[in-house]
Every structure is written in C-alpha cells, then in structure tokens.
Amino acid sequence: MDRSLIPAASALIIHQGKVLFIQRAQELARGKWAFPGGSIKGDKTAEEAAKREVKEETGLEIKILRLLGVYRTREYEPNYEISCFVAESEGDKVTPSDEIMDWKWLEPKEGLKLDLTKTVGQALEDFIKAT
Numbered sequence: 001m002d003r004s005l006i007p008a009a010s011a012l013i014i015h016q017g018k019v020l021f022i023q024r025a026q027e028l029a030r031g032k033w034a035f036p037g038g039s040i041k042g043d044k045t046a047e048e049a050a051k052r053e054v055k056e057e058t059g060l061e062i063k064i065l066r067l068l069g070v071y072r073t074r075e076y077e078p079n080y081e082i083s084c085f086v087a088e089s090e091g092d093k094v095t096p097s098d099e100i101m102d103w104k105w106l107e108p109k110e111g112l113k114l115d116l117t118k119t120v121g122q123a124l125e126d127f128i129k130a131t
Contacts, residue, residue, distance in 0.1 A: 010037025
C-alpha cells in the first residue's frame with residue numbers, strides 16, 4: 001500500500017564540534033530524541049523550511065552547509081519524507097518552544113546512545129561515516 005509522504009525538513013546543527021539533539025514533546029514521537037524540523041509549509045525550499053523550523057523550535061539562527069540525505073518515516077501515520085541538512089550555529093543558547101521537552105549538545109557518537117527516532121538514527125550514522 002502506497003501512503004502519501006508529507007515533505008519535511010530538519011537540520012543536524014553543529015556548534016563547536018557538538019550536535020544539537022531535541023527531545024520531542026508532541027504526540028508524534030513524544031519522548032524520542034531528534035533534530036529540530038517539521039513539515040514544509042509555504043516555504044519555497046526545504047532549506048528555508050529547515051531554517052524556519054529550527055528558529056521556531058530552538059531560537060537558533062543556522063547556516064545550511066549541505067544536504068545530508070533524504071529519509072522516509074515508516075512508523076507513523078502520516079509518514080514523512082525528510083530532507084535533513086547539515087548546518088552550523090554561531091551560538092548554543094537554545095530557547096525551546098513548547099514542542100521541545102529537553103535538549104542536549106553532544107558529541108555525534110554520544111548521540112547514538114539516545115532513544116532516537118529511526119530517521120535521526122540513520123541520518124546521524126550517515127553523518128558520522130562522512131566525517
């Protein structure tokens with residue numbers, strides 16, 4: 001059965017060698033660790049959506065460096081096709097929205113110990129292999 005995928009964007013944010021992980025507070029994947037991101041709504045590009053979502057969820061301004069990959073969720077209803085970007089932030093002061101329970105700046109390999117969403121686990125492994 002082919003389910004339609006909702007386009008979304010997220011960002012693996014680097015600051016001084018550490019990566020930002022957020023703990024989701026919303027129903028979908030509540031309690032799981034992920035990268036900031038969300039649906040592409042009215043944005044011209046996935047990059048714009050990633051920047052907007054990061055700003056809304058964390059208050060951080062980011063600079064997109066490159067596309068890490070495109071990941072598809074299979075465990076939710078609805079499911080998403082997520083363009084995940086590698087980005088950097090000049091600051092590390094997170095101002096969390098109500099979509100975030102907690103956040104951590106960790107070394108990339110430390111992030112693998114968190115209870116990550118499947119797509120973030122895949123993206124993080126891809127990032128570690130590439131660095």
